[in-house]
Amino acid sequence: MAEKFPESTKNECLARMLTVRDALDVISGKWKILIIISIMSGNKRFREIERSIPKISSKVLAKELKDLEEHQLIKRRVYDESPVLVEYTATDYVFTLEKVIEELHNWGANHRKKILEK
Template sequence: MNSVKNKTNAYTPTECKKFILPVRDVIELIGGKWKLPIIITLSFKIHRFKELERQIEGITPRMLSKELKDLEINGLVNRDVFNTMPVTVQYSLTDYGKSLDKVIETMRDWGLTHRNKIMNE
């Protein structure tokens, strides 16, 4: 992909939309307050619902359930139900969900740089 840096006049509005639409799709998919924390938590290990709830400070059970369902519908999270007494449910990232690792790492690195820049000004 070509960099858009210093080439703002070189692109037509149609070409510009080709850059914007995929980024908007990503923001729609992982945006919001809770989806990235869920994805990041699951990137370390498989969790049961209560474990996720404890790991992600401030999330309500209702919101966690809603966000997990949305992430599952979009193919980022697996929900595995085991026939035990009581029933055991575990959540993990799919391979597709794991493909976000580099994106999240880049966001983290940029966030650290930005935080240092703002704090040191």
Template sequence: MKTIEDETLPTKEECAGSLKNILDALYVLNGKWKMALILSLVQSPKRFGEIQKEIKGISPKVLAKELKDLELNDFIKRNVFPTTPVSIIYEATDYSRTLKSVIRELSIWGEQHREKIKESMRK
């Protein structure tokens, strides 16, 4: 590894491995809504309508598709209760909780970015 001013730079092989890992993660978590949905359901299980009210701007069609994608990748669980009418509750899985540090870091970065944009607009 090379170093520049006490910062270790990854080798070409390490970069290629990291890039592959990042692309895999982005493939599964792509889109505008998936991380917001995971965060919402990590806070508490919810019905479809509750999710839609909490996440402003998502259409029912897109919400249904995103929930199916998240369920297929084991980030959420769909619980069907045989009531009349049928009740469906979505909840985060333990696997989705493995994203806790990623969500925290994205939140911190997003706040810093927002401040950077505000600052550049003041100039």
């Protein structure tokens, strides 16, 4: 099989890696993309998000939500009614990840098909 980037110098290869790593640093991990999908799908409340993702624990969810908020991928709003109501929503910025998620979804579907065919 021919190489994909035949023209690439070592530095170009390295630059490509570092850039991809920048992305992975933010969105990799077992849960982040799943949480983003859940919120993009309209789940807003903590327990709602928690129930939508199989096997996630409150602890992990709380931590990941903080991470995502720090990276401005989601917004946390507290409405001081009683009882206190908390809502997580998608930011504009998280929509820049749409294509990444779409491609991951396409590839996942394709890969599953491949596995089952064997």
